Amino acid sequence: MSGYPTLEKLFYSDSSSERVEHVKAEAERRLNNPASFRTGIELSSGELFLATPRELSLLNEKMLRAERKVSQLWRDLPGIARWAYLRSLIMDEIMFTNEMEGVHSSRRQIEEALESAEAKRPTKEAKRFREFASLYLELTDSNHVYPQTPADIRAIYDKVVADAIDDRDLPDGKLFRAGLVDVKSASQKTLHTGVGPESKIVEMIDRMIELVASPDIPQTYSAILSHFLFEYIHPFYDGNGRTGRYLLALYLSEPLSETTVLSLSRVIAENKSKYYKAFDVTERPMNHAEATFFVMQIIELIRLAQDSLIESIELKRMQLDAACACMGRLASECELTDMAVNVLFVMAQLHLFGAFSEASLKDIAGNLEVSTQTARRYLQELEGKGLIATVSRKPLKFVLSGKTVEALEMPAA
Numbered sequence: 087m088s089g090y091p092t093l094e095k096l097f098y099s100d101s102s103s104e105r106v107e108h109v110k111a112e113a114e115r116r117l118n119n120p121a122s123f124r125t126g127i128e129l130s131s132g133e134l135f136l137a138t139p140r141e142l143s144l145l146n147e148k149m150l151r152a153e154r155k156v157s158q159l160w161r162d163l164p165g166i167a168r169w170a171y172l173r174s175l176i177m178d179e180i181m182f183t184n185e186m187e188g189v190h191s192s193r194r195q196i197e198e199a200l201e202s203a204e205a206k207r208p209t210k211e212a213k214r215f216r217e218f219a220s221l222y223l224e225l226t227d228s229n230h231v232y233p234q235t236p237a238d239i240r241a242i243y244d245k246v247v248a249d250a251i252d253d254r255d256l257p258d259g260k261l262f263r264a265g266l267v268d269v270k271s272a273s274q275k276t277l278h279t280g281v282g283p284e285s286k287i288v289e290m291i292d293r294m295i296e297l298v299a300s301p302d303i304p305q306t307y308s309a310i311l312s313h314f315l316f317e318y319i320h321p322f323y324d325g326n327g328r329t330g331r332y333l334l335a336l337y338l339s340e341p342l343s344e345t346t347v348l349s350l351s352r353v354i355a356e357n358k359s360k361y362y363k364a365f366d367v368t369e370r371p372m373n374h375a376e377a378t379f380f381v382m383q384i385i386e387l388i389r390l391a392q393d394s395l396i397e398s399i400e401l402k403r404m405q406l407d408a409a410c411a412c413m414g415r416l417a418s419e420c421e422l423t424d425m426a427v428n429v430l431f432v433m434a435q436l437h438l439f440g441a442f443s444e445a446s447l448k449d450i451a452g453n454l455e456v457s458t459q460t461a462r463r464y465l466q467e468l469e470g471k472g473l474i475a476t477v478s479r480k481p482l483k484f485v486l487s488g489k490t491v492e493a494l495e496m497p498a499a
Contacts, residue, residue, distance in 0.1 A: 089141055090139045090140075090141040090142070090378065090379075090382070092367060092373050092376070092378075092379050093109050093112060093113055093116075093372055093373045093374055093376060094367070094370055094372035094373050096108070096109055096112060097109045097372050109372065109374075110374075113132070113374035113376065116135070116137045116376060116378075117132075117133065117135050117374070117376075119137060121137070121138045122135055122136060122137045122138060123135060123136040123138070123302070123303045123307060123311075125293075125297055125303075125311065126293075127290070127293050127294075127297065127315065129318065129369075129375045130371075131369070131370070131371045131373065131374055131375045132374040132375035133375055134311065134314075134315065134375045134377055135375065135376060135377065136303075136307055136311060136376075136377050136378055136381055137376060137378045138378075139378065141382065142378060142381065142382055142385075145382055145385050145386065145389070146306070146385060148389060149306075149385055149388055149389055149392070152389060152392040152393065152396065153342055153343060153346060153392065155392075155396055156343055156345060156346055156392055156395050156396060156399075157343050159395075159396065159399045159400065159403070160343065160345055160399065162403070163399070163403065163439075164406075164435060165453075166432055166435040166436065166439075166453045167402070167406065167435040167438070167439040168439075169453070170435060170436050170439040170440035170441075171345075171399075171402075171439040171440075172226055172344070172345070172348070173197075173200060173440065173441065174439065174440055174441040175345060175348040175349060176196075176200065176219065176222045176223065176226075176348055177193045177196045177197060177200070177441050178193075178349075178351075178352050178441075179222060179335070179348050179349070179350070179351045179352065180196050180199075180215060180218055180219060180222060180351075181193060181196060182351040182352045182354070182355040183327070183328050183331050183332070183351040183354075183355070184215075184250070184328065185355055186327055186328075186331075186351070186354070186355050186358065187324075187325070187327050187328055189250050189328075191214075191215060191250075193441050193442070195214055195215060196215055196219060197441065197442070199214065199215040199216045199218070199219040200219045200223065202216045202219075203216050203217075203219045203220035203223055204223065214249045214250065215248075215249070215250065216248070217244070217245035217246075217248040217249075218245060218246050218247075218248065218250075218328075218332075220245065221242065221245050221246065221332060222332070222335075222348070225335060225336060225339050225344055225347065225348065226344050230336070230339070232295075232298060232299070232336065232337070233295065233333075234295065235292075235295070236261050236262075236288050236291045236292060236295075237261060239261075239291055239295075239321070239329075239333075240257070240261045240262065242329060242332065242333070243257075243321075243322060243325060243329045246325055246328050246329045246332055247324070247325040247328065247329070250325075251324055251325055252324070255322075255323040255324035255325070256323075257321075257322055257323070259284040259287075260284065261284070261287075261288065261321075262284050262287045262288070262291075262321040262322060263280075263282075263284065263287070263321065263322055263323050264283070264284050265282070265323075266279060266280065266282050267279070267280045267320055267322075267323050268280075269320065277366065278318070278320070278365075278369060280318075280319060280320030280321070281318070281319045281320065281321075287319055287321045290315070290319045291316075291319060291321060293315075294312050294315045294316060294319070297311060297312050297315065298312045298337055304341075305337075305338075305340055305341040306338065306341045306342070306385070307381060308337070309334060309337035309338045309341070310334070310338075310377075310380070310381045310384045310385070311377055311380075311381065312333070312334075312337060313330055313331075313333065313334040313337075313384070314364075314365065314368060314377055314380050316329075316330045316333060317330050317365060318365075318369065331350065331351055331354065334347075334350065334384075335347040335348065335350060335351075338350075338388075342388070345395055346388065346391055346392055346395065349391040349392075349394065349395055350387065350388065350391055352391070352394075353387050353388075353390045353391040353394065354387055357387060357390070360383060360386075360387070361383070361387065363383075364379060364380045364383035364384065365380070367379050367380070368380040402438050402439055405438055405495075405496055405497065406434065406435065406438055406439075408494075408495045408496075409434045409438075409494035409495060409496050410431070410434075412493060412494045412495055413427060413430060413431065413434070413494060415493075416430075416473075416490070416493050416494065417430075420471045420473065422467070422468070422471070423464065423467065425460075425464045426464045426467045426468055428454060428464075429450060429454065429461065429464045429465060429468060430468060430473065430474075430486075430490070432445070432450055432453050432454060433445050433450070433474065433484070433485075433486055434486070434494060434496065436449070437485075437486055437491070437496060438496060438497075443485050443486070444477050444478070444483040444484060444485045445483065445484055445485070446481050446482065446483045446484075447461060447462060447465065447481070447482040447483070447484075448481065450465065450484075462482075465484060469484070472487055472489060473486070473487055473489070473490045474486055474487055474490065475487050
């Protein structure tokens with residue numbers, strides 16, 4: 087990953103009889119370096135801390151530069167495209183973080199959960215993942231707040247795992263688990279034992295909350311350190327991964343853009359071995375609780391998410407510009423009213439930037455800020471000319487016809 091060696095690597099590269107003492111001395115030097123960030127939080131292998139080698143500084147600078155590019159591309163997108171793309175990112179985020187824990191969820195299920203959460207009222211039929219979706223929707227609100235107490239962490243957990251956890255795995259303590267829990271590999275080898283008893287869990291969750299709020303550690307670093315600490319504590323029997331990754335996105339949502347933080351679970355799922363290795367390496371006794379490797383690995387995953395976003399947004403923007411260039415000709419050939427052209431432009435954005443190619447009557451009316459009756463009139467105009475097609479009656483949904491997709495030089499759904 088980088089030229090910066092872990093303490094364990096230094097140990098195995100030292101062939102002298104005093105290598106144990108050498109590594110202890112280097113650990114002390116790194117811990118007490120004025121440039122290091124100490125947490126004061128004691129783990130089984132020492133005080134959790136972050137050194138700041140040249141490699142980390144360069145990696146952080148690359149991340150900040152990429153973030154500026156993501157933000158610029160995002161600002162230049164039309165509002166409807168941003169809305170559709172955000173929903174698509176949230177769907178992928180929930181689907182991939184669930185997949186990592188063996189919880190099956192489809193984009194359709196999550197779409198229904200999002201619609202239910204956005205309505206902010208109970209639906210006739212309970213929607214699975216509704217509470218989880220509401221949490222991720224809150225990340226797009228600049229007024230969201232960080233959890234302040236262990237009880238707040240438990241409240242987040244309840245939303246994350248609602249309708250997606252076995253009753254036997256629910257917490258049996260006041261807030262967290264009362265018993266012990268082991269993290270096991272596929273071969274059932276114990277990789278980690280969570281903190282216990284519950285009083286110790288509460289104490290360390292308090293320390294984690296303090297760490298995130300610390301003015302003495304840069305926000306990106308404290309967010310990533312807190313992610314390691316949460317998974318180290320492992321406060322629940324099940325659902326720690328999903329809850330921890332949501333908290334990581336929440337804590338990173340201030341220093342980074344919403345689009346970046348809503349792309350992390352997909353990248354983590356695609357690089358699971360690197361992600362899990364970062365935890366394993368950091369927890370090894372020989373590394374004396376130094377989290378530098380972990381922080382650098384998570385930043386590298388953030389960089390992958392940023393690069394993917396930049397490539398995706400640039401491509402979709404190019405396709406949208408090409409579609410707009412063709413739209414005038416199509417409007418002239420089909421003798422469309424100006425409002426019908428506006429509807430077509432909305433549907434082109436939803437086609438390119440949304441998770442699905444169809445658009446509901448409600449979404450079209452809402453994005454155009456007109457009544458559903460008005461929107462329906464222009465949709466009928468487009469459908470009459472063969473430019474769109476109805477794909478669902480309840481709820482009423484439309485797609486661009488193959489003829490229109492071809493005329494606008496857009497990729498097929």
